[in-house]
Amino acid sequence: MEHSHDSVLAGSIHAYSIYLHTPFCQQRCTYCDFNTVAGRSSLIPRYVHALCTEIVTTTANLHQPLPVHTVYFGGGTPSLLQPEQVQDILGTISHVFNLLPGVEITMEANPGTLELDRLAGYHAAGINRISLGMQTSNAEELRMLGRIHTNAGTIEAVDLARRAGFTNISLDLIYSLPCQNLASWKATVQDAVELQPQHLSLYALKLEDGTPLALRVASGDLPEPDPDLAADMYEAAAGMLLQNGYAQYEISNWALDAPGQRFQSRHNRQYWENRPYFGFGAGAHALLAEQRLVNLPGLTAYIKACETTQPAEFPRGPATTQATPRTPQEAIDDHMILGLRLTEEGVNLADVTIRYGIDPLECFGSQIALLTKQGLLEFTNNHLAIRLTPRGRLLGNQVFYHFLRD
Numbered sequence: 134m135e136h137s138h139d140s141v142l143a144g145s146i147h148a149y150s151i152y153l154h155t156p157f158c159q160q161r162c163t164y165c166d167f168n169t170v171a172g173r174s175s176l177i178p179r180y181v182h183a184l185c186t187e188i189v190t191t192t193a194n195l196h197q198p199l200p201v202h203t204v205y206f207g208g209g210t211p212s213l214l215q216p217e218q219v220q221d222i223l224g225t226i227s228h229v230f231n232l233l234p235g236v237e238i239t240m241e242a243n244p245g246t247l248e249l250d251r252l253a254g255y256h257a258a259g260i261n262r263i264s265l266g267m268q269t270s271n272a273e274e275l276r277m278l279g280r281i282h283t284n285a286g287t288i289e290a291v292d293l294a295r296r297a298g299f300t301n302i303s304l305d306l307i308y309s310l311p312c313q314n315l316a317s318w319k320a321t322v323q324d325a326v327e328l329q330p331q332h333l334s335l336y337a338l339k340l341e342d343g344t345p346l347a348l349r350v351a352s353g354d355l356p357e358p359d360p361d362l363a364a365d366m367y368e369a370a371a372g373m374l375l376q377n378g379y380a381q382y383e384i385s386n387w388a389l390d391a392p393g394q395r396f397q398s399r400h401n402r403q404y405w406e407n408r409p410y411f412g413f414g415a416g417a418h419a420l421l422a423e424q425r426l427v428n429l430p431g432l433t434a435y436i437k438a439c440e441t442t443q444p445a446e447f448p449r450g451p452a453t454t455q456a457t458p459r460t461p462q463e464a465i466d467d468h469m470i471l472g473l474r475l476t477e478e479g480v481n482l483a484d485v486t487i488r489y490g491i492d493p494l495e496c497f498g499s500q501i502a503l504l505t506k507q508g509l510l511e512f513t514n515n516h517l518a519i520r521l522t523p524r525g526r527l528l529g530n531q532v533f534y535h536f537l538r539d
């Protein structure tokens with residue numbers, strides 16, 4: 134069945150994003166519960182082939198190439214792919230999609246996997262933004278997390294990335310670690326700032342059930358992180374980043390304050406703006422034609438499905454295991470919850486009316502009144518938008534809960 138461009142866009146004239154999952158890692162970090170495996174890198178060539186097949190098969194019935202403005206290689210550890218493999222994947226994408234001028238193409242990279250040649254190869258293949266998992270600069274914390282790199286390795290990776298031609302570098306940091314104190318966290322933030330990245334993401338550790346780190350905490354071998362200390366860490370980092378020229382634009386994200394939101398992650402903004410995205414790879418999620426799609430998570434099951442399945446009706450792909458329609462009400466709730474993550478601009482109320490045909494002050498009037506009274510939400514931009522207050526940023530989940538109607 135053929136689909137016109139417009140029916141796929143489902144009322145949106147915005148471009149699409151593409152997420153590509155690489156479920157391979159050299160070694161598993163102690164806190165990680167992502168869909169990734171260690172020690173199976175011999176499967177990478179077959180996986181890349183399956184990924185390219187999935188991209189072609191999923192889009193086979195589209196009438197014309199859809200416009201794409203961001204591509205994101207996430208994982209796992211995408212920097213385990215050879216530059217030629219990245220080139221093959223991007224070549225396949227540019228064949229079936231319309232990559233718009235200035236497309237942002239990000240790759241997550243582990244500092245323990247990088248050399249100059251490899252980075253230069255990624256750059257030549259078209260990657261123009263690199264996101265490095267620094268996590269912490271503290272040697273003991275890196276060991277506790279099971280990271281495969283040292284802080285010297287992170288410093289070297291940033292240097293190599295610059296020498297390879299990257300001018301848009303992001304660093305990921307984790308706080309609220311067992312045994313971490315305010316001083317060691319501030320030292321990490323300071324060390325990160327000194328590397329002068331264009332972008333920083335700061336995440337609070339979530340102890341995921343069954344991970345080695347969670348088991349050590351449960352057994353009493355390591356202390357439980359203290360949520361009050363985590364809030365102090367968040368506020369301390371926000372202050373340091375502001376002083377160093379970084380503007381916060383999302384609950385966990387800061388970008389060098391440059392004209393035109395130049396260094397904000399355009400890919401992640403696609404999610405927060407509740408816009409459609411493709412997800413390719415084992416366990417990848419997508420939001421297309423108002424359906425939430427999930428791929429088979431198992432590596433070999435995914436590969437086999439891509440190798441053997443015929444084109445399905447869009448937006449399903451060969452490895453789709455779940456496709457759930459999103460109701461208009463769910464789309465509106467998602468829009469409010471995701472948009473409130475954007476700390477500076479918040480949710481523009483007129484945009485909600487234009488996109489969904491409802492007045493958010495009518496739908497959520499009582500919630501907004503309550504949360505503004507509690508000091509968690511505020512009006513901004515001449516009353517045209519609502520956003521989290523600084524206190525609301527610390528209690529985001531408490532706020533979002535009010536926008537989930539069921």
Ligand code: SF4
Binds near residue numbers: 166266
């Ligand atoms: S490198 Fe990332 S995806 Fe891989 S195990 Fe560590 S945290 Fe998980």
